[in-house]
Amino acid sequence: MTDLNPKTRLETHEVTNQPTARGDLDLWADDHVLRHYAHLFGADEVDLAIYGKCLGRENMREAGRLANRFTPELRVFDRSGRRVDEVTFHPAYHQLMQAGLEAGYAARPWEDRPGGHATHAGMVMMQNQVEPGVACPMTMSYAVIPALDANPEIRDTWRPRLMSRHYDPSVRPANQKTGATIGMAMTEKQGGSDVRANTTEATRDGDAYRLRGHKWFCSAPMCDAFLTLAQTKGGLTCFVVPRWTPDGRRNGIHIMRLKDKLGNRANASSEIEYHDAYAQRLGEEGKGVKTILQMVHHTRLDTAMAPAGLMRAALSEALWWVNGRAAFQRRLIDQPLMQSVLADMVLEYEGTVALGLRVAQAFDGPEAADRAFARIGVAIAKFTSNKRCVNFIYEAMEVLGGVGYVEESPMPLLYREAPLNSIWEGAGNVIALDIQRSLARESLAGEVLMAELAAARGCDSRLDAAMDDFSARWPHGAPESEARWFAARAGTLLKAGLLVRHAPEAIADAFIATRIEGQRGDVMGAIALGDPRAIVARVNDSAAA
Numbered sequence: 121m122t123d124l125n126p127k128t129r130l131e132t133h134e135v136t137n138q139p140t141a142r143g144d145l146d147l148w149a150d151d152h153v154l155r156h157y158a159h160l161f162g163a164d165e166v167d168l169a170i171y172g173k174c175l176g177r178e179n180m181r182e183a184g185r186l187a188n189r190f191t192p193e194l195r196v197f198d199r200s201g202r203r204v205d206e207v208t209f210h211p212a213y214h215q216l217m218q219a220g221l222e223a224g225y226a227a228r229p230w231e232d233r234p235g236g237h238a239t240h241a242g243m244v245m246m247q248n249q250v251e252p253g254v255a256c257p258m259t260m261s262y263a264v265i266p267a268l269d270a271n272p273e274i275r276d277t278w279r280p281r282l283m284s285r286h287y288d289p290s291v292r293p294a295n296q297k298t299g300a301t302i303g304m305a306m307t308e309k310q311g312g313s314d315v316r317a318n319t320t321e322a323t324r325d326g327d328a329y330r331l332r333g334h335k336w337f338c339s340a341p342m343c344d345a346f347l348t349l350a351q352t353k354g355g356l357t358c359f360v361v362p363r364w365t366p367d368g369r370r371n372g373i374h375i376m377r378l379k380d381k382l383g384n385r386a387n388a389s390s391e392i393e394y395h396d397a398y399a400q401r402l403g404e405e406g407k408g409v410k411t412i413l414q415m416v417h418h419t420r421l422d423t424a425m426a427p428a429g430l431m432r433a434a435l436s437e438a439l440w441w442v443n444g445r446a447a448f449q450r451r452l453i454d455q456p457l458m459q460s461v462l463a464d465m466v467l468e469y470e471g472t473v474a475l476g477l478r479v480a481q482a483f484d485g486p487e488a489a490d491r492a493f494a495r496i497g498v499a500i501a502k503f504t505s506n507k508r509c510v511n512f513i514y515e516a517m518e519v520l521g522g523v524g525y526v527e528e529s530p531m532p533l534l535y536r537e538a539p540l541n542s543i544w545e546g547a548g549n550v551i552a553l554d555i556q557r558s559l560a561r562e563s564l565a566g567e568v569l570m571a572e573l574a575a576a577r578g579c580d581s582r583l584d585a586a587m588d589d590f591s592a593r594w595p596h597g598a599p600e601s602e603a604r605w606f607a608a609r610a611g612t613l614l615k616a617g618l619l620v621r622h623a624p625e626a627i628a629d630a631f632i633a634t635r636i637e638g639q640r641g642d643v644m645g646a647i648a649l650g651d652p653r654a655i656v657a658r659v660n661d662s663a664a665a
């Protein structure tokens with residue numbers, strides 16, 4: 121309220137021209153774009169509605185902020201000098217983990233109900249809007265489940281724990297807990313992309329093995345077990361390494377230090393050493409890469425969906441700001457050039473969500489063609505959406521002006537997070553080459569990619585011409601040096617094809633004009649669309665309310 125007392129009134133402290141506080145949000149109900157594609161691609165809208173409402177509440181968004189600000193701490197020894205190798209987290213971290221696992225973040229895709237992966241993908245998107253760090257252990261716990269099929273005994277032990285929908289952060293043997301999480305430790309100092317360079321050694325010890333070696337990255341070291349790779353006589357092999365040995369002792373997994381990372385701060389990423397750590401083999405000796413790829417394939421879905429969440433959080437914040445802020449006697453939302461910047465973001469966002477959820481639907485599909493499209497599609501979506509994400513967040517930050525650069529706004533968190541999903545689970549070049557290799561080795565990969573593009577033929581002559589050019593230029597994929605171009609173009613065409621079939625006409629038309637036809641410069645908002653208001657309106661009604 122304005123202070124009218126001339127003695128106490130401080131005119132410079134009167135707050136004007138700032139948006140009202142955001143309060144509770146609903147990450148599901150407020151997001152038409154997510155709802156549209158989640159419906160179209162078979163997600164469970166009830167599950168998503170519950171999770172989106174829960175995560176959007178002010179207290180959960182505050183928990184996200186706290187979990188990032190008060191970062192995990194490594195405790196190597198107890199007060200008596202015994203090794204404990206524990207990491208402690210702020211209570212907000214546990215609050216978010218509990219909400220996610222109870223909502224079915226890890227379990228839902230494997231429950232006997234349809235649409236599990238599409239539902240999971242929507243959850244990934246919403247989780248990333250609030251706090252991306254906790255997504256890492258939850259994602260790994262989701263993704264490890266199909267890899268466990270390589271050993272029925274291990275599967276039958278761990279699967280019920282992972283599927284329990286309980287979060288149990290206590291540091292005890294997993295058989296004494298109400299729920300468990302599993303992480304992954306592949307990367308070593310001498311090679312991350314090239315895991316065949318792993319030097320960790322596994323030697324037989326009765327039915328089990330003992331591991332000696334290091335891992336350069338092991339995120340979420342408080343997980344109850346890790347999938348890891350080590351060399352045996354038969355070659356690189358996959359193992360499950362529990363935190364506790366079967367006789368109830370702490371396993372020989374030493375946490376050497378936590379990484380001081382650019383972002384993803386709520387998540388403890390560590391370096392570890394195996395000191396004759398007890399391990400059970402998962403799959404045959406020498407088939408380690410094949411076995412762990414089952415897990416990697418599924419974590420890739422999450423890295424393809426995460427940028428959609430980061431984009432949505434940034435866009436939503438930008439819209440809230442421009443609706444509540446004026447400059448030069450006009451609200452920012454009404455400034456034509458600001459509308460161009462926002463419209464360009466809306467197009468990017470919708471394309472990212474559409475492709476991500478279409479790929480997630482393929483993960484749910486029963487046919488060989490679904491599985492083939494899931495494999496090639498997830499790599500294309502991961503590549504293209506992450507490459508667009510960093511610049512998107514930076515532009516959204518600039519929409520807020522100076523306060524976008526300040527830690528009280530969510531923009532710095534989003535900005536620091538933005539590059540990560542491109543790096544892990546296969547960095548950009550590795551993914552682009554992987555796409556190329558799949559096309560060369562699996563004829564079905566090329567067939568399903570072309571079939572997906574062909575489904576959009578006849579809807580827009582500009583898109584048809586671009587597809588002709590694409591097919592003529594790379595009839596069997598691309599040379600190695602052009603793999604990025606191929607991946608980026610395939611992503612843009614897939615997005616355009618989905619939008620032309622499923623988005624409102626104004627969105628599809630503008631996407632094609634700017635991303636296919638060339639009515640766009642090389643910076644966000646450099647678009648020649650005349651009046652971009654209809655595009656901004658696609659996402660702005662809830663922000664304006």
Ligand SMILES: Cc1cc2nc3c(=O)[nH]c(=O)nc-3n(C[C@H](O)[C@H](O)[C@H](O)COP(=O)(O)OP(=O)(O)OC[C@H]3O[C@@H](n4cnc5c(N)ncnc54)[C@H](O)[C@@H]3O)c2cc1C
Nearest residue numbers: 304305306307311312313337338339544545547548549550
């Ligand atoms: C925050 C964070 C958490 C992580 N958590 C985990 C974890 O829990 N478990 C785990 O195992 N790993 C984890 N990682 C590691 C991550 O998966 C690797 O960093 C990643 O796979 C890349 O491996 P690298 O760092 O060894 O890079 P390199 O393999 O050395 O690659 C460096 C660059 O070379 C490029 N490149 C590689 N091969 C080629 C080629 N043939 N042609 C052209 N370019 C090429 C890559 O694209 C990349 O840009 C984590 C990483 C981060 C940042």
